[in-house]
Amino acid sequence: MKDIKITRTKNSRLSSLDFNNIPFGKVTSDHMFSADFVNGEWTNYEIKPVENLSLHPSNLALHYGQSIFEGMKASITKDGVPMLLRPEMHASRFNASAARMCMPAFPEDDFVEVLKLLVGMEKDWIPPVTGSAMYIRPIMFAKDAALGVKPSDTYQFLVLTLPVGPYYSRPVKLFAETHYVRAVKGGVGEAKTAGNYAASLYPTRKAIEKGYDQVLWLDSEEFKYIHEVGTMNIFFVFNENEVVTPAVNGCILKGVTRNTSIHLLREAGYKVTERDLSIHEVAEAYDNGTLTEVFGTGTAALVAHVEEINYKGKRIFLSKDKWGASEYLRNQINGLRDGTIEDSHGWMVPIKEPVLAG
Ligand SMILES: *Cc1c(COP(=O)(O)O)cnc(C)c1O
Numbered sequence: 001m002k003d004i005k006i007t008r009t010k011n012s013r014l015s016s017l018d019f020n021n022i023p024f025g026k027v028t029s030d031h032m033f034s035a036d037f038v039n040g041e042w043t044n045y046e047i048k049p050v051e052n053l054s055l056h057p058s059n060l061a062l063h064y065g066q067s068i069f070e071g072m073k074a075s076i077t078k079d080g081v082p083m084l085l086r087p088e089m090h091a092s093r094f095n096a097s098a099a100r101m102c103m104p105a106f107p108e109d110d111f112v113e114v115l116k117l118l119v120g121m122e123k124d125w126i127p128p129v130t131g132s133a134m135y136i137r138p139i140m141f142a143k144d145a146a147l148g149v150k151p152s153d154t155y156q157f158l159v160l161t162l163p164v165g166p167y168y169s170r171p172v173k174l175f176a177e178t179h180y181v182r183a184v185k186g187g188v189g190e191a192k193t194a195g196n197y198a199a200s201l202y203p204t205r206k207a208i209e210k211g212y213d214q215v216l217w218l219d220s221e222e223f224k225y226i227h228e229v230g231t232m233n234i235f236f237v238f239n240e241n242e243v244v245t246p247a248v249n250g251c252i253l254k255g256v257t258r259n260t261s262i263h264l265l266r267e268a269g270y271k272v273t274e275r276d277l278s279i280h281e282v283a284e285a286y287d288n289g290t291l292t293e294v295f296g297t298g299t300a301a302l303v304a305h306v307e308e309i310n311y312k313g314k315r316i317f318l319s320k321d322k323w324g325a326s327e328y329l330r331n332q333i334n335g336l337r338d339g340t341i342e343d344s345h346g347w348m349v350p351i352k353e354p355v356l357a358g
Pocket of ligand 1: 071192228229230231232233253254255256257258297298299300
């Protein structure tokens with residue numbers, strides 16, 4: 001990897017952090033990673049105190065949305081070793097998003113090395129409370145200052161780390177949306193790109209006004225096939241053992257947790273199928289009593305139980321005593337993350353004490 005210039009803060013904010021009360025997303029650790037793409041190559045690798053950016057008002061990302069991100073969590077074992085879960089999958093997904101948005105790839109080995117260095121450096125920010133973690137947010141955006149709808153020539157890549165307390169995800173209520181859509185065939189639904197989330201705000205606000213937590217997105221042609229939830233992929237369990245999750249089709253974000261969940265459930269003897277799944281099939285299974293469980297998967301909540309789905313006024317209720325597959329998954333993934341369950345897949349990447357210059 002290129003040399004990294006490291007500048008340490010002289011005023012750590014760590015002592016002002018209340019580990020028992022961390023507002024999610026609002027507190028960054030002391031340092032961030034930054035790199036610039038200029039003249040066709042990545043340069044200026046740097047870890048430095050988190051600081052404001054200075055952008056020209058005609059910055060392309062602000063006007064036309066050329067911006068992508070990733071989201072993952074570093075956990076910490078009982079012995080205090082920070083661990084990443086499948087970081088190389090996040091690196092390759094980041095570059096897939098970049099390709100779709102006409103942005104340059106960031107070298108995947110460097111991506112993983114940078115995360116290890118930064119998280120190793122910031123590990124005291126991971127709360128010493130079981131279930132806590134460090135949320136990692138890589139982001140890349142256009143840097144050209146010139147109006148005109150075209151790909152930027154210059155970019156900035158940043159990695160922020162944010163401490164997160166234990167995440168007690170409560171069950172969620174989903175509103176199946178039959179007017180607005182998240183993604184269309186041939187669109188950018190598979191990319192973790194800024195505009196997808198901006199577009200989801202309004203329908204999500206409407207769902208919240210109706211008493212729901214999130215939108216369950218359906219396909220844009222027939223409003224029939226289930227896609228996913230805001231920042232989670234979705235799984236349905238029939239007869240307690242048959243697990244179905246919508247097949248990726250260009251409209252669905254390829255979740256790392258989704259992939260991990262499919263592997264773990266299959267190994268535990270569940271029959272897992274990736275296929276088109278219509279909301280009518282789900283409603284019918286509910287009526288005849290074969291729909292036993294619904295849950296979402298994603299980095300933030302890991303596994304979130306779904307307690308209700310509203311489809312055109314039909315209310316589907318899921319009972320807590322059938323939470324078998326989701327509870328199993330949650331325990332397995334948490335066990336891998338805190339090192340209490342052996343990692344037989346080679347998914348966990350430990351971060352040894354970094355040797356840093358500077
Ligand atoms: C990030 C994201 C997910 C979950 O992906 P993970 O890699 O499991 O965190 C699912 N859906 C959308 C729309 C997302 O942005």
